[in-house]
Amino acid sequence: MSDALLAGWGRTSPSRARVLRPGSVAELAAAVQAAGGRGVIARGLGRSYGDPAQNGGGVVVDLTRLRKFELTGERIVAEGGASLGELIRALVPRGRFLPVVPGTRHVTVGGAVAADVHGKNHPADGSFAAHVEEFDLLTADGSVRTVRPGDQAFHATTGGMGLTGVVTRAVLRPIPIPSPLLRVETRRCRDLDDVLTRLSGSTARYAVAWLDCLSERGRGIVDEATHTEGPAATAALKGPLLSVPPHIPGGLLNRHTATLFNHLWYCKAPRTSVRSMPLGAYFHPLDRIRDWNRIYGPPGFVQYQFAVPYGEGLKNVVRRIGRSGVPSFLAVLKRLGPAGEGLLSFPIEGWTLALDFPATAPGLPELLDACDQAVIDAGGRVYLAKDARLAPESLPVMYPGLARFREIRAQLDPAGVFQSDLARRLRL
Amino acid sequence: MNNAFRDPQSLLIVGGTSDIALATARLLVRRRARRVVLAARPSEALTRAADGLRGLGAAVETVAFEATAVGDHEKTFGEVFAEGDIDVVLVACGVLGTNALDPVKAAEIASVTYVGAMSATLACANALREQGHGTLVVLSSVAAERPRRANFVYASAKAGLDSFAQGLSDVLHGSGVQVLVVRPGFVHTKMTKGLPPAPFASTPDAVAVAIHAGLRSQAGTIWVPGVLRLVMAVLRRLPRAIFRRLPG
Ligand SMILES: Cc1cc2nc3c(=O)[nH]c(=O)nc-3n(C[C@H](O)[C@H](O)[C@H](O)COP(=O)(O)OP(=O)(O)OC[C@H]3O[C@@H](n4cnc5c(N)ncnc54)[C@H](O)[C@@H]3O)c2cc1C
Ligand SMILES: NC(=O)c1ccc[n+]([C@@H]2O[C@H](COP(=O)([O-])OP(=O)(O)OC[C@H]3O[C@@H](n4cnc5c(N)ncnc54)[C@H](OP(=O)(O)O)[C@@H]3O)[C@@H](O)[C@H]2O)c1
Numbered sequence: 300m301s302d303a304l305l306a307g308w309g310r311t312s313p314s315r316a317r318v319l320r321p322g323s324v325a326e327l328a329a330a331v332q333a334a335g336g337r338g339v340i341a342r343g344l345g346r347s348y349g350d351p352a353q354n355g356g357g358v359v360v361d362l363t364r365l366r367k368f369e370l371t372g373e374r375i376v377a378e379g380g381a382s383l384g385e386l387i388r389a390l391v392p393r394g395r396f397l398p399v400v401p402g403t404r405h406v407t408v409g410g411a412v413a414a415d416v417h418g419k420n421h422p423a424d425g426s427f428a429a430h431v432e433e434f435d436l437l438t439a440d441g442s443v444r445t446v447r448p449g450d451q452a453f454h455a456t457t458g459g460m461g462l463t464g465v466v467t468r469a470v471l472r473p474i475p476i477p478s479p480l481l482r483v484e485t486r487r488c489r490d491l492d493d494v495l496t497r498l499s500g501s502t503a504r505y506a507v508a509w510l511d512c513l514s515e516r517g518r519g520i521v522d523e524a525t526h527t528e529g530p531a532a533t534a535a536l537k538g539p540l541l542s543v544p545p546h547i548p549g550g551l552l553n554r555h556t557a558t559l560f561n562h563l564w565y566c567k568a569p570r571t572s573v574r575s576m577p578l579g580a581y582f583h584p585l586d587r588i589r590d591w592n593r594i595y596g597p598p599g600f601v602q603y604q605f606a607v608p609y610g611e612g613l614k615n616v617v618r619r620i621g622r623s624g625v626p627s628f629l630a631v632l633k634r635l636g637p638a639g640e641g642l643l644s645f646p647i648e649g650w651t652l653a654l655d656f657p658a659t660a661p662g663l664p665e666l667l668d669a670c671d672q673a674v675i676d677a678g679g680r681v682y683l684a685k686d687a688r689l690a691p692e693s694l695p696v697m698y699p700g701l702a703r704f705r706e707i708r709a710q711l712d713p714a715g716v717f718q719s720d721l722a723r724r725l726r727l
Numbered sequence: 728m729n730n731a732f733r734d735p736q737s738l739l740i741v742g743g744t745s746d747i748a749l750a751t752a753r754l755l756v757r758r759r760a761r762r763v764v765l766a767a768r769p770s771e772a773l774t775r776a777a778d779g780l781r782g783l784g785a786a787v788e789t790v791a792f793e794a795t796a797v798g799d800h801e802k803t804f805g806e807v808f809a810e811g812d813i814d815v816v817l818v819a820c821g822v823l824g825t826n827a828l829d830p831v832k833a834a835e836i837a838s839v840t841y842v843g844a845m846s847a848t849l850a851c852a853n854a855l856r857e858q859g860h861g862t863l864v865v866l867s868s869v870a871a872e873r874p875r876r877a878n879f880v881y882a883s884a885k886a887g888l889d890s891f892a893q894g895l896s897d898v899l900h901g902s903g904v905q906v907l908v909v910r911p912g913f914v915h916t917k918m919t920k921g922l923p924p925a926p927f928a929s930t931p932d933a934v935a936v937a938i939h940a941g942l943r944s945q946a947g948t949i950w951v952p953g954v955l956r957l958v959m960a961v962l963r964r965l966p967r968a969i970f971r972r973l974p975g
Pocket of ligand 1: 308340341342343344345346347348351352362379380400401402403405406407408409410411413414415416417418459460461462464465466467585684685
């Protein structure tokens with residue numbers, strides 16, 4: 300046990316907590332029961348951007364020692380702290396892959412359930428929860444129950460940001476893949492309409508666009524990918540190639556460097572190309588640079604990710620950001636299919652855009668508040684796994700499932716043992 | 728919880744009727760502050776201050792606070808924190824007094840401006856540390872850097888408070904709690920009413936904007952207006968014989 304200052308991936312709002320790293324479910328249960336007045340929250344690999352995996356003045360249980368898993372026939376049975384990267388490493392040589400992977404593989408099974416993460420294949424395959432057969436949930440009284448789709452606790456926990464209990468074990472269904480390679484088709488698109496048309500018409504299993512929101516017309520690059528045959532045993536996952544040194548001053552990233560970066564990056568992309576690519580290079584390009592979040596320096600950065608139904612909402616927000624003069628680096632645009640059943644799950648049918656901003660950019664807080672309003676007007680929401688600044692009043696408007704979530708949470712945890720900085724900030 | 732931009736959701740003002748603190752509160756309520764606690768001596772001015780902030784949409788509580796009753800401070804602020812997290816504490820109590828060479832009056836100035844403010848700050852610092860996050864904003868003054876004839880007792884108290892706050896900031900390093908020391912020059916408030924304004928005089932709203940920016944950038948010390956940082960750097964080095972001849 301030790302005290303530590305914990306922050307999210309964006310490094311913006313650290314708080315101090317007692318950190319326990321239980322080595323067994325029994326130890327974990329004891330930690331939860333002994334939590335004390337400021338409660339307890341689970342933490343995985345800390346890849347959420349804001350404050351959901353921290354609990355100032357309270358207890359944080361770091362799940363990363365509970366990381367065993369086994370592959371049994373068509374299932375994976377994994378402990379809550381197992382990382383998706385390790386699962387992938389074991390699955391790929393057996394011709395299997397995870398059905399949903401986020402933009403980094405350094406995410407735990409528990410974190411993936413708690414944020415109900417989505418990948419570049421949401422229209423085709425849905426979110427993480429759709430591939431979870433069951434999971435074990437350790438609740439406030441220290442008991443463990445097995446939860447399945449259809450149970451109230453299932454739909455409150457998937458997307459519930461750790462506030463219903465701790466996921467100690469989950470059973471997942473992997474998908475078969477013909478090889479560790481993807482056939483990736485890349486195309487440069489001169490404006491936002493071009494990007495949207497391309498993404499909408501895509502029949503590939505995976506699709507993503509990188510947008511340059513600083514350019515006049517919102518140009519971008521669309522990558523579409525499908526699993527393909529290929530020589531086996533290619534290195535599908537490589538270790539990090541580069542690492543960012545720990546002490547970088549803030550302010551290196553501004554509108555000028557952002558414009559330059561986005562420009563170089565756009566011009567370097569081929570007009571159109573078709574290539575074979577290892578899984579890792581396509582799904583997790585950023586994982587090749589260790590600690591890349593440090594390039595923003597000590598003030599950290601904020602990622603703004605929202606989802607809006609098809610319509611004008613996306614363009615309204617993109618235009619607002621483009622006009623604001625606030626520097627934003629490459630933004631990631633994806634399509635989302637129909638929503639799942641998670642009460643606080645993020646995906647809804649339409650577009651989702653994620654943008655990174657240096658936290659100290661002048662005018663940013665006000666810009667994002669204005670974007671929230673535009674997102675609400677369009678019937679959309681912001682992603683809690685990325686959030687570090689939403690106003691509490693916006694939450695019930697963005698997530699109509701919130702009232703139901705609160706009821707179920709109150710039943711599962713009447714004394715409010717599970718607490719986090721996010722929960723306090725958003726009055727969840 | 729402070730958000731990524733250090734906009735607090737809850738605010739405690741020690742010296743809840745201070746013009747500077749209330750201007751700051753109004754600005755922070757327009758951002759994210761939803762709970763405001765005004766700790767002050769009960770008065771009509773306090774009631775009015777609370778109503779004013781309620782009018783902006785904040786939930787406002789008032790608690791009785793006497794700076795010189797240092798024995799009560801832990802209990803008073805302990806109760807405030809027990810009701811819920813406080814993200815930012817603004818310590819604004821102080822009296823300017825007069826420059827009369829009256830030992831009793833001088834002790835009164837010091838007991839509010841230095842001793843009372845220090846004790847209240849410590850009580851809050853301990854509660855913030857328990858909570859694992861938050862920011863203490865301590866209103867010092869440029870007078871802390873160099874006393875003038877017109878305010879040397881007050882200035883000496885501010886020098887004590889300023890030095891205390893800097894030391895506290897080091898003690899709290901790594902605790903999740905940060906300290907922002909604010910050194911305004913002359914500000915037009917009820918404290919300075921009727922006095923001739925000094926050069927670089929500013930307004931409570933200008934100090935509020937500077938405090939907000941200081942929170943956002945996680946600064947350790949700010950001067951208001953910012954140019955006073957340079958001015959004071961020069962004045963501090965001026966030989967006393969010359970300084971004495973300056974007006975005031
Ligand atoms: C580079 C990058 C790219 C990303 N791309 C995507 C993406 O494409 N799609 C997407 O959906 N997300 C994406 N994310 C976000 C990330 O997938 C989620 O934030 C995920 O929750 C992180 O998992 P973690 O193990 O790091 O959890 P943490 O960040 O440690 O915790 C996140 C939440 O999960 C809870 N939690 C953790 N473990 C458990 C447990 N065992 N039981 C119960 N609750 C638990 C925590 O309490 C907290 O609320 C990305 C993040 C990064 C850094
Ligand atoms: N104005 C300036 O030029 C200037 C410049 C630099 C620094 N400052 C500092 O900024 C802070 C705020 O000042 P301001 O300009 O806003 O002046 P202000 O409006 O007069 O505020 C001073 C506050 O101190 C409180 N106070 C005085 N004696 C007290 C006591 N015994 N117990 C509890 N509270 C007491 C007052 O409360 P009551 O209503 O109960 O009296 C008042 O709320 C002060 O610390 C001041 O020293 C001011």
